Amino acid sequence: MDEREMMAVVESILFVSGDPVDAKEIGRILDLDVRMVRKLMKKMSDCYHFERRGLQIISVNDTYQLGTRPEYSNYIQKFIGQERSQGLSQASLETLAVIAYRQPVTKADIESIRGVKCDYILNTLLNRGLIQEVARMDTPGRPILYGTTDLFLRSFGLSSINELPPLETE
């Protein structure tokens, strides 16, 4: 099977899946090792860009998914005929920023940085699947440690947590 054919196979799989597909899974189907899959996917993604397609390959933590290009979201909105749903509140974004940059982090840490209680916001973020409990701290009370999810990365256009823009220090 040549490369173009493999890309076609992956494309059809990503279409059927809709959800992100793991690099390992693609490797299993095409009989490739993960490193080769990553190479193939990089090339495929570049092809999409080069051909200026309406779709792109979104890669998050070694998974791949088909999505539309945000540049054309206005036209999609026109097609759906619906306003986009409101984004997160300022407080949620601030809390999310603390978690993203300091994870794993406890509620107490978040609250001491923000200077306000965060119970409600943490629940909202948990419910929206943007953060998760990653572990518990080995101190009295065993407080929950929070971290961000793959959905967080996807929602903010990051392929891994290392891609977060560095915190600005004056």
Added chain:
Amino acid sequence: MPYLVKLQQFEGPLDLLLHLISKSKVRIEDISITEITEQYLETLHMMEQFDIEIASEFLVMAATLLHIKSCILVPKAKPEMEELEEPDPKQELITRLLEYKKYKEAGNKLKEREAYYSGIFYKLPEELFTNEKSEVLPPDVNIDLLHEALCRLLQSRQKLGSTESGPAFHEIKRDTITINDRIDHLKNYFSMYSKSTFFSIFEDDSSREEIIMTFLALLELLKVNYLEVQQDYPFGDIIIKRRNLNG
């Protein structure tokens, strides 16, 4: 004519402080505690006047500011010794403000990213995935057996004279027969016949309630040793006998 003031919403005391500092156009490191405390308390006062409920965190910060202010006013007794033990509360506040500012700005950046990337749409998975976890029959059960069992169940229900076709309403009726009635009935029965079979004692019962009552009466009589049961082979009819105790 009412005078309308639009108050900015603050995420917390630190947010309010940052706002005040940026308004007076000084660097965080150069804040004057006296000034900032005054402005801070003024804002709280204004919030109170506009019936905005002030969260306790804002009051804690007010206390902190006043504490710092008093520390500045009162000269330290032994400056060199105490500096080692207690960190400068003003410096501490500045550190917190700088730290908070970093995350506030990071949050703003996240907002921009969110606005842009929420314009990506995804496709739902093909529906064939939803069947993936359908229940599997245990290996020794086949469809014919289940079908047969279902038919038997439906038939026996018809025998009970239930005429309703679907589970539309359920009527709760007062028990027309009691266990005691049935116990008397069974005692009577076994005073005539010393031996009977399980199925034959239910012969007169037509409704589900009657069957249940007879069954409970039977259990009761077994418990008090009035009757005894015996089964010769598995699934065979159960033979019920009166115990020959004292009568």
